[in-house]
Each structure stands twice: as structure tokens, then as C-alpha cells.
Amino acid sequence: MKINGNEIRPGNVLEHQGTLWAAVKVQHVKPGKGGAFAQVELKNLLDGRKLNERFRSADTVERVRLEQKDFQFLYEQGDDLVFMDNNSYEQIELSKDFVGERAAFLQDGMTVTLEMYEEKPIGISLPQHVTLEIAEADAVVKGQTASSSYKPAVLENGVKVMVPPFIAAGEKIVVDTEEISYVRRAD
Template identity: 35%
Template sequence: MATTNDIKNGSILRLDGGVLWNVIEFQHVKPGKGGAFVRTKLKNVLTGKIVDKTFNAGTKVEFANVDRSDMEYLYHDGESFIFMDNQTFDQIPVPEAIVGDAKGFLLENTKVTVATHDGNPLYIEMPAAVELEITQTDPGVQGDRSTGGTKPATVQTGATIQVPLFVTTGERVKVDTRTGDYLGRVN
């Protein structure tokens, strides 16, 4: 069993009777008076809830064994998203609830990282940005563009993002997968 001194960003802890928590941030604090402690920001792997938790330095914590595999998205079968391991060619179904908002940016053959624990998928890590084609957007309105206005646009996966007024249907754009923000046009 490890201690709080071994905590790093990205570690998966098993706390509160087996619940898995991902360490987003941690900070070792040594105040001038009293004992040292570790302040953490934890994200529940299953629900996505984020909490702050403080541990006394040296407290024993249990780390969970999480396997991260590079996989390729193949298709959606109506209930699950099917991913293929690039090394073993095994295909695993990942429920829609685990994929979450990333489904709006998943194209076939997209390379992602799938984290599993005891064979069960926990979450997927998308690339930071993806290139998508605009399938529908209204034409930009001539006039005052000094405000840097935006308009809604639908991309080929069906997701709706906000794009600048000059973007037209058929163009390829780069989209941030974490926030859904427009990053720029792709030539």
C-alpha cells in the first residue's frame, strides 16, 4: 500500500469503499506550524464529479491498477461505441454514458486512449483537437463584424459548435475536444 507522498497527477486512487478517483491536481503543503498535508482535487472516474480532499502527509492510500490502451474508434452500434486495440486487434464496446460529450467529436478511425480497470472501460481520452467538416451553417451577414460575432454550425458528427461569421458550409475546421471551441480553419 502506498502513501500520499506517492500521489501524482493522473494517478487513480481507490477511496471510500472502492470508488475510483482520478487525481487532477495535488499539492504538498508544509505549514510553519503543525504537520504537513497533501491537498488534492479529485475527479470521480464514473460520475465525473470533482471534489477537493485533504490528506495528512504519509497517510496510506490505495492506488487502482488502470490500463491505458491506444485504440481506434470503429463504429457506433446504437448502444455502445466500438473501439479496437491497435496492438491486439481486440474490439471492446464502450457504453455511451462513458464516452459522454466526446461522441460529438468522434469520427471513424479516430485514435483515442481508453482506460480500463479489471476489463471494464472507465473513460476515454480524446486527442486535444480534431478536424471536422461543416455540414450546415447559415451564411454570414454583411455588416458590423468588429464585434467578432459567431454563428452556430453543425459538423459532420452532428455536434453544433460556434464558428466565426466567415466560415461557410463545406469547410474543414479544427475543434477543441475538451471545450467544443472553434480553433481555426484547415486548408
């Protein structure tokens, strides 16, 4: 679907210069002289390169719709992660680098959403929150004030996160997978 340069919004996926780009930041500029334009920071979805581009309102770009499919995480195999399509039961292997540091939050049977373009995976989104157990937590230091006195803790998957002083080892907490941060105690 073709859109004008002034209709680009953050999160849009565009086909530009023969490859796929995601609009990260969009700033509309109206200089005193000349026509208005959109200054767009683009990130290449295939290799991660960044590009700053100006699009005038008369310019048209191809906006791409990505197919979203649910996959179930099965297991880890060396440097690869194996997922199964929930509809066709086909298995797909993705490298840990594709998922990034959030791969530590994958749990057996977890449902993730893969963004596909022409049957090729180009993005993955995990559930927003996961429940994990605290493996190690520092002891509370007496005299610390309650305001923003978080302490370091290590989760069962080895990821370090800052938690409030009342959280101890062995407790389960809810963690935000995007921010890699403490949300609340698990029920």
C-alpha cells in the same frame, strides 16, 4: 505505489476507500495552528461521484498506474460503440454514456486510447483535434466588428460550434474535441 498525502498531484489516480479516484484539484494548506495538509477534490472513476478529502503529509495513499491501450473505432450499434484492440484484434463494446458528448466526434477507423484497470475500461481519450465539414453557418452580418464576433455553425455530425465570420457552409475546419471549439480552417 504508496505516496504521501503531500505528493498528490492533479491527474493522479488513487485507490481510496476501496475504489478508484482521480485527483481533480489539489490545494496545499498550511494553517496557522496545526500541521499542513493537502485539500484534494477527488472524482470517482467508476460512478462519477465527487469527494473532498484532506490528506496530511504523514498519510499514505496507493497511487494506481493505469494501462493505456490503443483501440480503433469501428461502428455504432444502437446505444453502444464498438472498438477493436489494435494489437489483439479483440472487440469491445462501450456505451455512448461512457464516452459522453464527445462520442459525436468519433469517425470510422479513428484511433482512441482507453485507460484500463484490471482489464476494465475506466477512461477514454480521443485525438485532440478532428477535421469536420460545416453543414450550416449563419450569414455574416455587415457592420459587425472583427473582434470576437463569432457566429454559430452546425458541423456535419450535428454538433454546434462558434466560428469566425469568414467561415461558410461546406468548408472544413479543425475542432478541439476537449473544448468542443473551433481551432482553425483545415488545410
